Amino acid sequence: xxxSALLVLSIFLASCATNQKSRLAxxxxxxxxxxxxxxxxxxxxxxxELHAMYWGGIIGVVTAVAANYxxxxxxxxxxxxxxxxxxxAQLDYFQNGPAPILLKSKTGPADRRYFQSGKANIKMYQIDxxxxxxxTRRYHQDMLIExxxxxxxx
Numbered sequence: 001x002x003x004s005a006l007l008v009l010s011i012f013l014a015s016c017a018t019n020q021k022s023r024l025a026x027x028x029x030x031x032x033x034x035x036x037x038x039x040x041x042x043x044x045x046x047x048x049e050l051h052a053m054y055w056g057g058i059i060g061v062v063t064a065v066a067a068n069y070x071x072x073x074x075x076x077x078x079x080x081x082x083x084x085x086x087x088x089a090q091l092d093y094f095q096n097g098p099a100p101i102l103l104k105s106k107t108g109p110a111d112r113r114y115f116q117s118g119k120a121n122i123k124m125y126q127i128d129x130x131x132x133x134x135x136t137r138r139y140h141q142d143m144l145i146e147x148x149x150x151x152x153x154x
Contacts, residue, residue, distance in 0.1 A: 003032075003036050030060040030062065100125035102125055104123070110147060
């Protein structure tokens, strides 16, 4: 009766959802099944408890090794890494807005006070960003102009 209760409990534990619980449940079932087999196949002149322990230990170890091979965590870790990268991208989008879109890029004249060569690369980007200006004010930015100097050697 006790062995059948242990077997029912082991089968109940096998219905777990996580890999760790599945491995532990499979090991417990292996020990339970090995114990039942060992007690049932023990010779009449030897103690059935010892055979149950031997068989339970052997089949439990074999089941644990097989369960570790079958329920490995690499797939779950890869899925979690992808979800983490997706959440980081979403957080960056919410904090900084979408990535700038390059609209124009040209070379043109620049103020000599700021640029020695008098020429600069001018890039115009489209952005969508809200900026806080104090506790009660926010303003929206929709254009970004980047002016990079051209060195005289070019």
